[in-house]
Amino acid sequence: MISRRSFFKLMGGSFAGLTALGGYAFAYEPLARPAISRYALTPPGWTPGLKLRLVALADLHACEPWMSAARIASICAHANELGGDITLLLGDYAAGMNMVTSYVHSSEWSKALATLKAPLGVHAIMGNHDWWEDRTAQKNGGGDTFGHRALAEAGIPVYSNRATRLEKDGHGFWLAGLEDQLALLPGRKWGRSRMQGLDDLGGTLAQVSDDAPVILLAHEPDIFPRVPERVSLTLSGHTHGGQIRLFGYSPVVPSRYGDRYAYGHIVENGRNIIVSGGLGCSMAPIRFGVPPEIVVIDLG
Secondary structure: OOOHHHHHHHHOOOHHHHHHHHHHHHHHHHHOOOEEEEEEEOOOOOOOOOOEEEEEEOOOOEEEOOEOHHHHHHHHHHHHOOOOOEEEEOOOOEOEOOOOOEEOOHHHHHHHHOOOOOOOOEEEOOOHHHHHOOHHHHHHOOOOOHHHHHHHHOOOOEOOOEEEEEEEOOEEEEEEEOOOOOOEOOEHHHOEOOOEOOOOHHHHHOOOOOOOOEEEEOOOHHHHHHOOOOEEEEEEOOOHHHOEOEOOEOOOOOOOOHHHHOOEEEEEOOEEEEEOOOOOOEOOOOOEOOOOEEEEEEEO
């Protein structure tokens, strides 16, 4: 995989090209109307006759001017028009960068998300930035973040290592959600020498009590090599598709696996994961080759 330094050195080879690219990557693509990325699959072991449409939103990173509460509300209105049976929120509602004019309070972005509607409800997990931006949660080493509380007050259940059974047309399926894998930052003030996750894959799947198919929500896709075949589909965000994606390849991805789980539908050993490119930006307000997206998945 190309190093971050080599990549930006390559990009800097042409001043004119870099200027044009920068204008597009900063001024246009991060603020573009979300694309609709559609997938259709029947995973192994899927219940015959169960047809289910998922609508997934990931990585909003609420902040001004890139992802205002008004823009989030507009995205939600668009998502409501897509005919989903269930709407899934894949984490990272809090801003993940300092290049902002102001931050959007959790009471504002959660109010916008409360406008989401689906017959089988709206369901959420948390992301790493939702933990990292909450100093009290970092100090406590767990508990609820302000994001957990804001979503609960908006009537949106948050899955923190929890599974629940749902039904459509008499067919059951399980929705399982993991707590974040990078939740707790290292540091002396927190009393931690390394990053710690709060995810519990085994304990979450132990709550599944029958053979109905399982949909797993996990903010970071790095958990996927440990996900058993029992899970029909894993849904993740976090990577933003690398935020810069050229010819189907992302040179810089926040994953120990590099580009392996950067974006899209990946099948390994008969197991399926779909990684959303997300909607907002973290670290820097740049997107190129991976525009904001809403994911629509037809199962069965």
